[in-house]
Amino acid sequence: MRSRHPRRVHRLGAVLVALAALWSGGFLWFVDEVPRAVDDETSHTDAIVVLTGGRERLTTGLDLLEAGLSQRLFISGVYKGVDLAEIIQLGRGHAGLKDAVVLGYAADDTVGNAIETALWATEHNLRSLRIVTGAYHMPRALAEFRHALPEITLIAHPVFPDQVKSREWWRWPGTAALLATEYSKYLAAIIRHWFLPRKAAP
Structure with missing residues (x-):
């Protein structure tokens, strides 16, 4: 009788x-899908x-606040x-804006960012948010925020760190590895959301 082992190996390889x-x-x-602008x-x-996750994010957020x-x-x-x-010091000294800035200390990752923000936004009855994060991180961030805050309007405001060469990522091993890691995390988030009920912020 012919062994089935090679056939199983072949099928596994095909999968x-x-x-x-x-x-x-x-x-x-x-x-x-990573934003270019x-x-x-x-x-x-x-x-x-x-x-x-970077000084550029903080300075961008403070600049947007100052711009009204x-x-x-x-x-x-x-x-x-x-x-x-x-x-404020990291943000080039926007001292006059300090009364409009709130710091959240509870989040350790992107899921935590979405949950922490959802609690704060719900407490203040907010209906729209402008999200500032790295361009490479924006797809996953929006996925998590849309899951945590399905009724709130989200506007993406990506920043573009100089060290992330997303336009020619294949020429830069560090950027390629960063994007591959971010994509894998994005996939994990999407799969997780399939098994979790979509609901409004707590």
């Missing part, structure tokens, strides 16, 4: 190849939300021990 092809195709789609630079929102695109700024995922004076 792995198919999964790799699907992942690769999805990755190329994801890279194309800010689509909406003028709409006023109830609040601006900055997800911590909102009357309040929420910074989610601030390290414990960092106070508002340090944030």
